Amino acid sequence: MxxxxxxxxxxxxxxxxxxxxxxxxxxxxxxxxxxxxxxxxxxxxxxxxxxxxxxxxxxxxxxxxxxxxxxxxPAAARPAPADPPPHTPGLHRVMFAVDDIDGTVARLRAHGGELLGGIARYEDAYRLCYLRGPAGIIVALAERTG
Structure with a gap:
C-alpha cells in the first residue's frame, strides 16, 4: 500500500x-x-x-x-510563546507560489499579514518572504524570477 x-x-x-x-x-x-x-x-x-x-x-x-x-x-490550547519564531520545532510554515509577491504582500497586509523580515532574492531564481497570518500561522511566498 x-x-x-x-x-x-x-x-x-x-x-x-x-x-x-x-x-x-x-x-x-x-x-x-x-x-x-x-x-x-x-x-x-x-x-x-x-x-x-x-x-x-x-x-x-x-x-x-x-x-x-x-x-x-474543548477550547484550543495555546502554546507558549503565542507567536513562535520560524525555527520552533513543529509545523514550520505553509508556502505558496505567487506571480506577484509585492502585490500579494500588500493585499495580505490588509488582512493582518505581517512580514517577518523583508522580501529576499535567492540568486536569480526567486523572490521569497515569510509573513505571519491569522492565529500566528507563518505563510511563505515565492515568486519565480528566473
Missing part, C-alpha cells in the same frame, strides 16, 4: 472568518464549510466533546487544500 496523495494540511485558528478572508485574499477558494461533532470526531481527534467549525480551502489548481479549524469545545 502506498500513499495516494497528500489530502490537506489542517490549521487551528481562533477566528475562522478572518482566516478564510486571509487565505481567500491569497487566492485560495472555499471548497466547503462544516460543523463537526460527535463520537466519530472524538475518536478521530483523540479528544472528548469535540465541537468545531471547519472551512476547506482549495488552491486554484485544485491540488492543494488547507483545512482551517476553529474549536468550539
Amino acid at each position: 502506498t500513499v495516494q496523495r497528500m489530502d490537506n494540511v489542517a490549521i487551528v485558528v481562533d477566528d475562522l472568518d478572518a482566516a478564510v478572508a486571509f487565505f481567500t485574499e491569497l487566492g485560495l477558494e472555499v471548497e466547503g464549510r462544516a460543523h463537526i461533532e460527535g463520537p466519530w470526531a472524538d475518536d478521530a481527534v483523540g479528544l472528548d466533546g469535540v465541537r468545531s467549525d471547519i472551512a476547506m480551502m482549495r488552491t486554484p489548481d485544485g491540488h492543494g487544500r488547507l483545512e482551517l479549524t476553529r474549536y468550539v469545545t
Whole structure:
C-alpha cells in the first residue's frame, strides 16, 4: 500500500472568518464549510466533546487544500510563546507560489499579514518572504524570477 496523495494540511485558528478572508485574499477558494461533532470526531481527534467549525480551502489548481479549524469545545490550547519564531520545532510554515509577491504582500497586509523580515532574492531564481497570518500561522511566498 502506498500513499495516494497528500489530502490537506489542517490549521487551528481562533477566528475562522478572518482566516478564510486571509487565505481567500491569497487566492485560495472555499471548497466547503462544516460543523463537526460527535463520537466519530472524538475518536478521530483523540479528544472528548469535540465541537468545531471547519472551512476547506482549495488552491486554484485544485491540488492543494488547507483545512482551517476553529474549536468550539474543548477550547484550543495555546502554546507558549503565542507567536513562535520560524525555527520552533513543529509545523514550520505553509508556502505558496505567487506571480506577484509585492502585490500579494500588500493585499495580505490588509488582512493582518505581517512580514517577518523583508522580501529576499535567492540568486536569480526567486523572490521569497515569510509573513505571519491569522492565529500566528507563518505563510511563505515565492515568486519565480528566473
